[in-house]
Amino acid sequence: MAVRDPDVRLMLRVRDRDDQAAFAELVARFQHRLVGIMHHIVGNKEEAEDLAQEVFLRVFRTRAKYTPKAKFSTWLFTIANNLALNALRDRYRRLQLPLELRDSGSLAQRPHVPLAAHRDAPPTQNLQDRELADVVRRAMDDLNERQRVAVVLNKFEDMGYAEIAEVMGLTAKAVKSLLCRAREKLREALQAYIYMDREPPAAPVEE
Template sequence: MSQGELDVLGRQLEARDPDVRLMLQVREGVPGAFEQLVQRYQDRLVGILFHLVGSREEAEDLSQEVLLRVYKARKGYKPRARFSTWLFTIANNLALNHLRSKGRHPSVPMGGNSTSTHNAAPSPGQIPSRDATASAQMRQVELSDVVRDALSVLGEDQRMAVLLNKFEDMSYAEIGDVMNRSPAAVKSLLARARNELRERLEPYLSAGDRPPL
């Protein structure tokens, strides 16, 4: 892509994506712009990272590192993709490097339904509501364990694709940008992941339950 085409792409992204415009304000040193980005994305970052690394504390530390890298890169920032795509590319690389440095595989504790993709992720042992019956409480814990175990069998790429698709509602193309894959490859990746999850969760789906995924 030529410089002229890159410039046109940057202007198109600036027109379409309010977060790109906000990041451009960060680049220009507009007071409060970076704080707005942090407010918009911190919980979302923690949510994705928590489900990937399995530790709330580590997810919070990693989210801070992601945002710090964004801030450090502000002066050279040029929009080449949606802001969220750029941000989660940084998050994905950091999380995988973090896990590999610790000799661990990603862990995705799915401790209950998330009512919004922008909310912080639930903790593994999320406490059911007070008015729930004892049997319902036990069932929810069991379902959380089942979903966590089902996700744990997925490969790193499959898991990240599922998380971005579920929690950030990203398209195949957007996930492909984050993971450096083609949209067709992402579609195939998600299809295989869903088949594996469906097979693992089939006993619960057949019983009429809806695991939180």
């Protein structure tokens, strides 16, 4: 694993030599991605930043026990997944509204496919883009915890079923089922907006 994954080699330096420079490099490589994942899951940027910091603290505190059984990113995102889900459950227990809708919500600041309108776009386009951002955000927030995590890892981290299964402690078949149900729910939630400017396709005629 260390031969195939340079991040594993860095983590082994952290484990074996308390190499601060290697740890700083890991933080630099993964901090932005980790905050983005946490943001999509918990729906709040400040909380996402705190959780990402806690992930790295746990990595360093448990460095002596590190065993490279998978890619470093898989191990890191497993820790992140557990912390994010615990944070959501703590929120529910405190009787707060789950995943409040706000401007910094789930997909409002998606780094790779920004939904914000271009500054030169016409006002009607800006309005439609803001409406789409709100619809997508609400659709993501309506997914259950595990569905949301699976979608985030699949779409934002390009993870396949097997790797997501390892992160979430599930089987690949269970992950495939989660994603299938999540995509169906998202399709239903977004259908009205998708066909806003045109007629939806006609239903097939039964013979």
